Amino acid sequence: MSTLAAQHQPSSSEEDLIALFDVRPTDAPTPPAEREAAIAAPKFGTVFTDHMARISWNSTDGWVDRRIEKYGPLLLDPATAVLHYAQEIFEGMKAYRHADGSVWTFRPEANAARFARSAHRLALPALSVDDFVGSITALVRTDVDWVPSGDEASLYLRPFMYASEAFLGVRPSLEAEYLVIASPVGPYFSGGVKPVSIWVDREYSRAGAGGTGDAKCGGNYASSLLPQVVAQQHGCEQVCFLDSGTRTFLEELGGMNVFVVKADGSVETPELSGSILEGVTRSSIIRLLTDRGHDVVERRIPLTDVLAGIRDGSVTEVFACGTAAVITPIGRLAGSDFDHTIGGGEAGSLTMAIRAELTDIQTGRAADRHGWLRRLA
Numbered sequence: 001m002s003t004l005a006a007q008h009q010p011s012s013s014e015e016d017l018i019a020l021f022d023v024r025p026t027d028a029p030t031p032p033a034e035r036e037a038a039i040a041a042p043k044f045g046t047v048f049t050d051h052m053a054r055i056s057w058n059s060t061d062g063w064v065d066r067r068i069e070k071y072g073p074l075l076l077d078p079a080t081a082v083l084h085y086a087q088e089i090f091e092g093m094k095a096y097r098h099a100d101g102s103v104w105t106f107r108p109e110a111n112a113a114r115f116a117r118s119a120h121r122l123a124l125p126a127l128s129v130d131d132f133v134g135s136i137t138a139l140v141r142t143d144v145d146w147v148p149s150g151d152e153a154s155l156y157l158r159p160f161m162y163a164s165e166a167f168l169g170v171r172p173s174l175e176a177e178y179l180v181i182a183s184p185v186g187p188y189f190s191g192g193v194k195p196v197s198i199w200v201d202r203e204y205s206r207a208g209a210g211g212t213g214d215a216k217c218g219g220n221y222a223s224s225l226l227p228q229v230v231a232q233q234h235g236c237e238q239v240c241f242l243d244s245g246t247r248t249f250l251e252e253l254g255g256m257n258v259f260v261v262k263a264d265g266s267v268e269t270p271e272l273s274g275s276i277l278e279g280v281t282r283s284s285i286i287r288l289l290t291d292r293g294h295d296v297v298e299r300r301i302p303l304t305d306v307l308a309g310i311r312d313g314s315v316t317e318v319f320a321c322g323t324a325a326v327i328t329p330i331g332r333l334a335g336s337d338f339d340h341t342i343g344g345g346e347a348g349s350l351t352m353a354i355r356a357e358l359t360d361i362q363t364g365r366a367a368d369r370h371g372w373l374r375r376l377a
């Protein structure tokens with residue numbers, strides 16, 4: 001076992017946490033050869049492991065029946081609240097296989113804390129950090145053979161919670177289901193790690209003041225789909241939203257935060273205004289950049305500043321980040337009255353250096369100096 005791995009042995013309390021989960025193995029596990037073929041080069045989010053973690057909640061008993069069960073369809077009454085009022089939240093995380101075979105995840109407590117904040121905003125029940133981390137650990141240990149190895153490969157983990165009461169009245173559901181599903185993945189974008197083009201939308205907003213923009217709820221992503229289609233109609237791969245009040249300031253992409261690198265070495269990212277998701281990757285990048293001596297400024301960034309900076313050379317790189325996409329260079333920024341190439345359309349050097357540093361930590365190739373990794377198996 002590597003020194004890095006030895007520093008993060010599961011504590012007995014983690015063993016206690018997963019012991020709460022009743023493992024009910026599938027009677028039809030995927031044959032090993034089929035599994036190996038499935039995880040070799042999967043398209044993002046299309047292949048799923050044999051099991052899922054699950055906990056049920058009702059307003060009388062609280063969280064009950066912690067289990068790992070066969071992955072499969074959910075049976076929903078047509079009146080189930082989530083189908084009507086979108087009372088749903090989720091998270092995105094990854095499990096990484098290190099060279100010695102051990103399996104790790106990245107800052108799960110941060111995802112657990114955000115999940116709790118999202119639950120509060122969507123009037124769903126709070127799930128404890130212990131249940132969140134315990135469920136992920138129990139699922140990954142059950143399906144550990146599904147964790148791929150190799151560059152850009154990981155097991156994407158999708159914890160989510162939905163209102164499961166069959167009731168059409170508009171009030172918080174008295175029943176909820178929490179699940180974790182897992183999907184072996186390669187790069188998020190089909191072209192691999194290469195600069196993407198972004199359409200800056202002035203017609204649609206992702207979120208407004210006092211809305212759900214800082215919660216990770218399905219509705220935010222639903223409202224980003226039409227603008228995403230519009231972006232594609234303009235020949236761009238992703239959409240970037242501006243603030244809903246003035247359509248002046250950069251907010252975020254459909255599912256990623258955004259950073260702007262300046263020629264003087266400083267880096268800017270939109271401040272957390274309440275309508276932006278507080279990305280775990282975002283905060284990790286701020287830390288890594290600060291460690292390197294970069295001045296990182298969180299502020300309201302006018303689109304006009306970025307466009308002027310690209311034109312006069314004071315903005316040298318722009319990149320997007322998120323768990324699924326890690327760090328993705330942006331090579332082109334287009335809108336109704338501009339179309340700018342950034343850094344000659346090539347990936348920026350700081351973008352790729354920070355990407356390499358982050359993925360090296362996640363995959364155990366570099367020291368985990370901030371204690372961000374947690375061993376799962």
Ligand code: COI
Binds near residue numbers: 092322324
């Ligand atoms: C993630 O980066 O994990 C996300 O949740 C973004 C997207 C896949 C919805």
